[in-house]
Amino acid sequence: MKRRAFVTGKSMICALGDTLEAIVDAAHHKRIRMTHIPFTLASLPYTKPYYLIQGSEEDKLDNRSEAYFYDILFSTVSRALLDAGLSSPEINDMHVFFGSTSMDIPIFEGNYRKTSTSVSGMFLQSSNGYGKIASAIAETFYIRGRCYSFATACTSSANALLYAAAMIEQRQIERALVVGYDLYNNLGFYGFEALKSIAVSEYRPFDRTRDGLILGEACGAVVLERRRRKVGDFVYLGGANLCDTYSVASHDEEGSAVAETMNRALRQAGIRPEHIDAVKAHATGTENNDRTECAAMRVTFGSNMPPVTCVKPFIGHTVGACGVNELILFTEAIKAGFIPSTPGFREADKDLNLTPLTENMDAGKGIFMLNYFGFGGNCTTLILSNKDAMG
């Protein structure tokens, strides 16, 4: 029998809160918290929305520092390890899989505010490399295993999870800590504005009137192990990653590469499209992404489209962190008995020919597809299940 990888521990902090209970409750009742942030550095006369973590004084953007960055990270990891109920030897034996788009840019920007040196000069002198953050996790928690830091744009932490699960399935490792982390940074916020990708006020993926994405920040951590610890722990069934070489900034709107990624993930999981009970779409709310993804889902599922939902309107597009954080939000909601609806959706787009869930749907045991796409043509699909028989 094939060895499986189970999600045995989870923790997350995002705009909805810093406990799984608070986050799921907010999603259930569609309580969304957005902040409007000005483009002060570029002297632009307007603001754009953002999903900020905001619980205390320390969370305010002007107060953030390197210590804040690591406090958020270590607190999240600590709670995930606790949720899994791992012993010290089990923690020592883990391997770290980290995924992020911004990596240490938020640290750099926080430090830069306190100096008067040139920004590029300071950046070139202070960069510690992409691997530093994962090493810091390992050192802090006495994790003796290997560290992998994935930098594949918005699929970063989804790919981190894909490889962690594959290594467990292949008996190369016993357990893994998978972290998706992106904090607010000006580089990302100003960069997406330069692309004219940020919506004006509301997040409305798949809606006819959608006008772009809204960024968010989050830190999520999951523990993967080869044994189910608790009833209801999700099992990873399979996944796939492919490169759509159509364009560095967008995908082929016919959706062929995205559909091929979904189909490979299904084959790797050993299931057929009709076995999927629901899909968590990537659904950035941009014109190209939503067209591509809906076209790909039609190719994959034909006329038997399963229920589809988009969770970014709850926490924002958390870029490289979205792989782990949307997985946590989606699976915790199912654990609580529902598949969350897509807040903000009002009007179907006949070109997309797909209406996501507009009300929460009762959920029990099932098999679920989670899709993630990113710049550089990166496409990743993960298949998870909470069915007992799948373990």
Next chain:
Amino acid sequence: MNEMYIHRAAAFTGEADTDMNYLKEEIRRYTKENFRRVNKFILLSLLGARQCIHQYALDTDTAIYLTTEHGNLGETADVLDEIYAISSLPKPFGFINTMSSTAAFYLAQNLGIRGRNITVSSQHLSFERGVDLLKVDFAGGAERSALIGGVDEASLAGTAMEGHADRSWRMVDGSGWCYVKPEREGACGAFTEIRSFGDGPSCVRWISEREKSPLDVVSFGALIGDDEADGLREILQPAAEFDYLRDFGYSGSATACGVSLFVLRFQGKTLLHINRDPRGHYAVIEVERF
């Protein structure tokens, strides 16, 4: 160990101030495509990988594993300057290219391949971790051919060394690549071992107990100090040492360049490359050159 046969290898190392136009000219020797809106990191990736592949016909499903310590931080610095110093929004493609995975994308697009496309890093062990991922994908049947390489710009490589290494080298741009398949036919070498150790004594124990001796060639990563290297030489008694850092210079992706250069230069020999990270984790790669 899975079957990971090296069919082609190449490495480009350039002086720290290598001109972008020079890199573009070099790339034109391998492809007619004119690359616009790309940065030095992307050009280095393209040049090293195109040197490796040259005119070889790749399977459409070939995967790319791009390993790097710093990614394209040169352009990231420029984009930060646009925001903080010039007080404007960044140029759109400048921002997109701050994401290092775009280098692997341009490479896939240029080569017409669409397999897995992964950019991964791990302090001073990035190439070794990339080989780990390749091993997983070959073992699981997810991939049947792959380009694996390491790419870093010189201007940043020095900063990560401070306080860690007791030797110094000239800083270079580095881009080292291997084309790998599970089939032996047509191969020029193989990754015959990739091992990781949580500490030095475990690594030394494994090296001491190796049955494959005498060793042809040994090489050491940047953080292996002089005394430690002496101790390992004593155990291994290698016939030769390949000091690629001294001969070709250091970049964050020196290991990828060193392994690729070994394949190019040491016909009929076996290399044991020993490396460590700042945490004291060790990784050993064994490469056989047919």
